[in-house]
Amino acid sequence: MAEQLLRAAPELAVASAMPARARALSGPHGPRPRRRFSRRNVFIYGTLALVAVYYLLPLYVMVVTSLKGMPEIRLGNIFSPPVEITFEPWIKAWSTACTGLNCDGLSRGFWNSVMITVPSVFLSISIASINGYALANWRFKGAEVFFTVLVVGAFIPYQVMLYPVVIVLREIGLYGSLWGLVLVHTIFGMPILTLLFRNYFASLPEELFKAARVDGAGFWTIYLRIMLPMSLPIFVVAIILQVTGIWNDFLFGVVYTKPDTYPMTVQLNNIVNAVQGVKEYNVNMAATLLTGLVPLVIYFISGKLFVRGIAAGAVKG
Amino acid sequence: MTSVQVRDVSLSFGAYDVLKELNLDVPEGEFLVLLGPSGCGKSTLLNCIAGLLDVSEGQIFIKGKNVTWEEPKDRGIGMVFQSYALYPQMTVEGNLSFGLKTAGMAKDEIARRIARAAEILQIEPLLQRKPAALSGGQRQRVAIGRALVRDVDVFLFDEPLSNLDAKLRSELRVEIKRLHQKLANTMIYVTHDQIEAMTLADRIAVMKGGVIQQLDAPQVIYNKPVNRFVAGFLGSPGMNFLDGEVEGDAPTFVATDTKIPLGRYGFGDAAKPGKAVFGVRPEHIATGDAAAAMPFQVDARVELVEPMGSDTLVWTKLGGQSFAFRVEAERHLASGDQLRIGFDPARASLFDGQSGSRM
Known part of the structure; x- marks a missing residue:
């Protein structure tokens, strides 16, 4: 009885031959093409650029201002690059700016x-x-x-x-x-x-x-x-x-x-917030940049x- | 001599009891496997023996010495972990020597032991590599080597092969068995893999809910499980269970229209009528001519066929309940086919309907 149940093994289906390698494919194939200026990309990079400018603008103003002399600052063009680059404000901020009675700049605070x-x-x-x-x-x-x-x-x-x-x-x-x-x-x-x-x-x-x-x-x-x-x-x-x-x-x-x-931070505050004398914006900017340099x-x-x-x-x- | 002795050990985390008054004696040189589903407390027991967890109650002896309060390093144990736990920043050699250096051993002795372990495990070419540059199997070998160099009495394995793929697992399984034959140390091995347990163990302790259900040789556990849990946990595909009742003076198992005479079944106690579960393994069921020689025979209708390569698992219904049996792979059955099957009730297991323990 059991023998009756034995079935002939189903014939093995012969797999079709592999397709030739160099066949020309029609329709989509390979990596999907991507447009460089798709709406998505424009939006993403546009937003990134906008935010980057927003954050970098103050830094830019600080750097250019710190490299200008006081007469140039008084002209009032805060975004324009310095006509005559001077490192005088940086040197002053570091070594001769006065806080209270001390006139040895930020160097003391730094140390x-x-x-x-x-x-x-x-x-x-x-x-x-x-x-x-x-x-x-x-x-x-x-x-x-x-x-x-x-x-x-x-x-x-x-x-x-x-x-x-x-x-x-x-x-x-x-x-x-x-x-x-x-x-x-x-x-x-x-x-x-x-x-x-x-x-x-x-x-x-x-x-x-x-x-x-x-x-x-x-x-x-x-x-x-x-x-x-x-x-x-x-x-x-x-x-x-x-x-x-x-x-x-x-x-x-x-x-x-x-x-x-x-x-240094306290000294910076004392330099920037000094009430007497001329406000030396370039020195203030340089002092602030100097203070922020270490974490940066x-x-x-x-x-x-x-x-x-x-x-x-x-x-x- | 007893190598490891666990006496009335309990462990609770808050209100949850992980181990309940557990007793275990491991003779010297034995390969004992702790087997159970996850959460059964097998790894916890191993950690207690290693000294990585404090027991809530009870004692642990290793080589006759009470080590209940000893630090892991003073217990004479080496341990191999599932995740290998190799120190990533050290070379293989550094990993092997770390414990010995910590113990303040002399340099030439360390070198000698590393050379021996590397030779046994065939990891000599790997000694200067970092663990990240090793394959899974090589890592586990180094992890075993780390236990080996410590020259301990007892090896503890915590699911050492579970992170490896199937092929490597079976290779390393053989190697661990070979290692045990060569070293003849006591080994306690935790796993949830019943094949590892069956192949490696001198004795298996099947655990559930923090209690050892059965502790015996693999063949005994396989053929004469003490309760339904053990019967269902071992064997793949699992044992067939039929719900029904034991009836009559000449005891018979009845599940709706199927009546299985139990004259040949070796009852533990006298047979008592009532609800029962009848269990028989798929591989103990004969078909065709062999079925005709069996004390119990029945006609079955094929419902589903699962070819597994080496053999084929066939599903049918017996007494209205699912029932599987094995046939050789050459038999080509299809659903709807009729055939005669049979088995010997003496090889089956009968469990009490309420308690689930063997009758």
Whole structure:
């Protein structure tokens, strides 16, 4: 009976021969052609160009103005390029412009800012990265509470804490000194940086951490030998955030320092807002450009890594 | 001698119990596979043995030593992870030597051990490469090497082959088996792949809901599953289950119009009437001439045919319920065909309708 059910194998259909390679194809084939001046492209590039001009125009005005002499500025054509290029305003802004009693230009503020920024960035990132690592990988008791408190801290406006911090700094004898300001920047950078590092370390595969533990590595060995070498992108992000944030800071600088230790931003303000004498627009422009140069350079050097670091926190792998 | 001993281990995350008073003895040199669906607690148990998770209750012994409170490095274990977990910034050699350097071992001893592991795993040409420059199979070999150089008593594998494609998986499976034969270490291997479990294991522990359902040799688990869960989890295509009732003094399984005599079935306890599930594997069903020799025979109408290359799976209805059996690939059946099938109830499994445990 079963034999009756056996069927003859269906004959194999013979596949048709492959078409000749060099056949002329009619109808759409290959990549779809794209028109360069399609409505879509015109719209996209038009918008981009418009926005770019909108943002670059003030910069252009600043650059050309800073390269003009005062007589030329008084003519009132702020958009016209300088007839006679002069670097005099830049030199004056850097070394001889007066703020209050000091007439040594922005150079003093520049070095103050360097001395504030470098240790602040170093300290805040070191501590925050260890915090983030401990929070992400070593789930100690109370870690959740600690983290919540820290995140809440990120949302409290700085102005609320200005005066209490003044008192604290006075009590520990750091008020008015560069190190006082370093301390303030380190503490205020902590919530956002810890959050950044915690999320980055949490995005690294947990099995790496487990493997290192099986290999006998402890808290510091895992941090230094395993985690740090994998974290260049997020460190670049943190450095950019901190350098620009601390360099551009005005509020803490003006509150917690004295004229000798004013950072560059405060000095810039004092130059630009001086009430007596002639308003030297070219010097003001040059001084502003000088102050903004440091964050700008940082962006240009590390822009690529910055984007990679931001994305690394968001996407796994 | 017992190599790994798990005593009354429980683990809860908050109100959720992942492991429930689990007991497990692994003799020295055994290849034990923890098998179960995801979320059954098998990886958690492995992490507890490794010391990467603290147990809520109970004890863990390795080589007779209570290691419940010991750090992973002091337990004499090596672990291989699913995602390889190679340190990306180090070369293969750096990966292999990291644990040994951390332990402060002498340089020439490290070199000697790396050379040995590299030779066993045939990764000598890869030693100076970074993990990113390796293929998946090579990475997993290095990960095994990292456990190998530590010269440990117990190897722990956490789904080591799940990230590989099917071909590599079967290749590395053989290599792991070969490695076990060569080293004769105790190995505990977690997987959800029943083929890996069947091929590798000396014994399989099938887990569900933080409890070991059955712990036995692969053939026993395959042929005499203790409950319906184990029966359904092992085997591909899965076991046929027929809902019905056990009736009469000479016990018979009845599902609507189909009556299967259970005279030859080896009951655990005395047969008791009531709701039951009858299970029989598709590969235990004979057709054609062979069917005529079987104690139970029935005519079946083909509903669907699934050719799998090596053989063909045929779907039909028995007692109004879906029922599959295997025929050799040369048989060309089409839906609507009639044929006679048969099987021996002694090779089947009968489960209690309520509890699902074997009768």
